[in-house]
Amino acid sequence: MNPASLIPLAEPVPIHWAWFDVLLIVTLTAHLIFMNALVGSAVIGLTRTLRGRGTVIREVGKKLPPLLALTINMGVAPLLFLQVNYGHFDYVSSVLMGGWWLAVIAALMFSYYGFYIYKFRYDRMGDSMRTALFATSILGLLYVGWMFSNNMTIMLRPEIWSRYFTAGGAFLNWSDPVIYPRFLHFMVGAVAVGGLFVALLGGFRANQDMIDTGMIWFTRGTLVNLAVGIWFLISLPQDILLAFMGRNIPATATLVASLVAAAFMLAAGFRKEPKKAAIWAVITVFIMVCTRHWLRTLFLAPWYSMESTPITGRYGSFFLFLGFLVVGLAAVAYMISLYFKSRQGRA
Template sequence: MDPAQLIPIVDPIPIPGPWFDVLLIITFLAHILFMNVVVGGAVISLAGHVSGKGVPLSRSLSKRMPTILALTINMGVAPLLFLQTVYGQFDYTSSVLMAGYWLAVVGLLLAAYYGLYIYDFKFDGLGGLRTPLLVLTLGMMLWIGFMFSNNVTLMLRPEKWFDYFTTNGAGFLNLDDPVLYPRYLHFMVGSLAVGGLFVALVAHFKAEPEHLETGMVWFTRATLVNIAVGVWFLMALPKDIMLRFMGGHLPSTAVLVLGLVGALALVWSGMKRNPVLAAVLTVITVLFMVIARHIVRTAYLAPWFDSSQLPVTGEYSTLMLFLFFLAVGLPCVFWLVRTYLKPDNAQGDA
């Protein structure tokens, strides 16, 4: 049977698909950076408890993590909508094929959210229970991330969807895909780096030099490890896609080279212990990586789909309305975040 027969028919969309691709890339960048901070922050907190030396830092992080998880979720909604708008026929299908696992994400997310709140509000009373609670909460967040990686890689492999007929309709994941593991690990090691950077940034603005050093050490070491994981990820890609990034396709190669230069610059800024420079470079580097990830998706789907060929109804007014609210909304969000980060306003810090 031809896998193309399993791909649902597309519906027309208001404006050309590439518009949504751009919005998907930008909003996903925001989602992934917040996700990095909350997952990395939880790991660094845990390390503080396990070593016994980092409890003040864990306490400081505990106050911020519930809000950052909320922002991660909020920032996830926009890319989810854009993803479904353009790639719905792939993403809905993979979501249905892994339905049980996928629906469980909602419950686990709520539980993880509660976990972070309890960790914050009952920090002192929890005593020795802090570590198991954090392990459980972190485990749920790691599992959720793994489900996202499964979903967005399963959607790229219509030929794998035939498993539905051999598993008697039971849900399944994309575990036999060699790309899944380095890809997921790349995100999680990145979380350690960005989590460390967050610690360093907060320390920088609150003049806490000891936390600054801890944060920058996490950032630098994790980035070094992630360069190796990134190479593994690249090598695990199907050969034709990998070769695109190695000179086979100029724009793809340029994006990867810029991302790699960015990664080296991150290590340099980490060694200089300069969190502000590191933060600017991180946003730029992760942007290149997110674009590279988008190129990977486009290349995987090329035999079946091209977003610029989607039927369009031409209702540009919806785009204008969206851009208007984005332009008005974004400054409000920045103001909210800035207000929140001010020392006097950080929850429980007063």
Template sequence: MNPASLIPMAEAIPIHWAWFDVLLITTFAAHVLFMNALLGSAAIGLVQAARGQAGLIREVGMKLPPLLALTINLGVAPLLFLQVNYGNFDYVSSVLMGGWWLAVIFVLLYSYYGFYLYKFKYETMGKGLRLVLFGSSVLGLVYVGFMFSNNMTLMLRPEGWQPYFDGYGGFLNWRDPALYPRFLHMMVGALAVGGLFVALLGKHMKNDGFVETGMWWFIRATMVNLAVGVWFLMALPDKVMLAFMGGNLPATLTLVAGLASAGVLLYAGFRMEPMRVAGWAALTVFLMAFVRHWVRVLYLDPWFTMDSVPVTNQYGSFYLFLGFVAGGGALIAYMLKLYYKSRQGRA
């Protein structure tokens, strides 16, 4: 069977596709920062608790419910923008995964309420139950991450959809050699950003122990992740890998910029400057989200290009979207102003 025959026809979009790509990259970078802070800090807190240092997991656990809520909300936007431009691939991979993909909702809900119970029932639960609840919630997030890695890689390989028609419904992308370093790259990155989050929390609380612990995790996880990134690059198909090694100048420059930013990030980490690291971390994550987008474009190039998608040039909905973004941003800024003002009054 010709894999091209399995790809649904792309729907017309209202405005030029580049707008949706920019929004996809930007919102995905924001989502990754929050997701990494959430999962990484939770995993670090769990490891420290297993070592007999329960203070960190207690403080981190108090921050996880709102952090998870923000992560979920920030994850909706890039998923929607992805479906606008690449829905004819993403919808297919989601359907092919079947129950594995649907289970993401229920597992995420379990982790969500697990962290809430940990926060609000901390005093009434025994130590063992607390650790089991917290640990299983962290594992739930790891499952969600692995399913997303499966979906985002499966959508790029129409030639890998064939097993469904051979009677293998609800399958995962096990045969893709890029799946494992891609998933590990995200998980180790979560430990790095989670360590940074712990360090920033310690700086806010004036707790030097938290700052030291957080930066220890950040530096080592970042160094390991550079090696995992090389593995990920080598696991890509030759055409995609060579594009990042000079075959495609924009893709190569994006990767070089990301590595340069990571180098400055690591230097600031060695100098124990968590605030400066935070700024460089945001830039590095944005550049790596751009690299990830190049991977998607290069993978799909034999099957699909955005230039082939019809555009209706109906900008009304886009202007309405921008208006709601501006108005919503102003309201959020006002609410934050009132919140911090009320905190100062209570103090």
């Protein structure tokens, strides 16, 4: 079977496709920052508790429900922009995963309510019950991350789509050598950024122990993630690996820029400067998302090029989107200002 025959035709887009790629990169950066803070800080809190040091998990546990809500909301936009430009790949991979993909919703709801119960019924539960609830909620998040890794790799490999017919239905991408370092690269990176979140929270609480703990996790996690990143890079198909090694200048430039930003981020981490490290972390995540964009482009190059996407030139919907975006950001800024005013009043 010719894999190209399984790829649906690309739908026309109203404006130039580059707008959607830029919006995808920006919104995905925001989503990943919240996701990293959520997963990483939860893992750190659980690990500290298992070692008999439960202070961090109590402080972190208070922040996890709103963090998860923000992570989910921030994830909607990049998923929609992905479907605008690459929906004829992403929709297919979602269907091929079937129930595995649909179960993501149940896993998110389980983790969401688990963290809420942990926060509001902390004093009513015993230590073992609290730890078990926290651990299973983290497992739900890890399931979601693993399913996203499967979806995002299956969409890049139309040559494996025909497995659906031989596997008897839904399947996961277990045989892909790229998926394991890819998943670990996200999760280890989450632990590193989670450590930075713990350190920033410690600074806000004037808790030096949390600052020290967070920065240790941040620096060590980043160093480990550099090694995982090398594994990720060498696991790529040879033509894509060579593209990042100089054959494709933009792809190589983003990879080099991400390494330079990571070096500055690590330097701030070793100096135990959480705020400077946070700035560099945002820059590093943004550049890494750009690198990930080039990876997707290179994987899809044999099958599809965005330059071939038909453009209708109808900018009305885009201007409507910009209008709602401005109004929405203003409303959010107003709500945040009210929140801080209420905190000052209670103080």
